[in-house]
Amino acid sequence: MDKPNENRIKNLHPLIRKEITQIVKECDEALIGGAKVRITQWLIFFRNLLHFERSFIWKGERKIKASWRNLQNLPKDKDGYVIFTQ
Numbered sequence: 001m002d003k004p005n006e007n008r009i010k011n012l013h014p015l016i017r018k019e020i021t022q023i024v025k026e027c028d029e030a031l032i033g034g035a036k037v038r039i040t041q042w043l044i045f046f047r048n049l050l051h052f053e054r055s056f057i058w059k060g061e062r063k064i065k066a067s068w069r070n071l072q073n074l075p076k077d078k079d080g081y082v083i084f085t086q
Helices: 003-010 014-030 068-072
Strands: 056-059 062-065
Touching: 003 014, 056 068
Parallel strands: none
Antiparallel strands: 056 062
């Protein structure tokens, strides 16, 4: 794996770093010749994800609308990622 891929993988959420590293390695091994996989874009805004996911999320015991504004106000872990409950 090359340095640009390693640097981009370091910016991913800790729970998926190992899986993405494995996927890139498997793809590189499967490619014939000198072709390699390069991660070029890894950030997807919540605004885009909400279209495909739920319109409501749980905040404690109550449901709230899954809007960008509400997601910004949810508690975050030490890495700054939103902690979803229930």
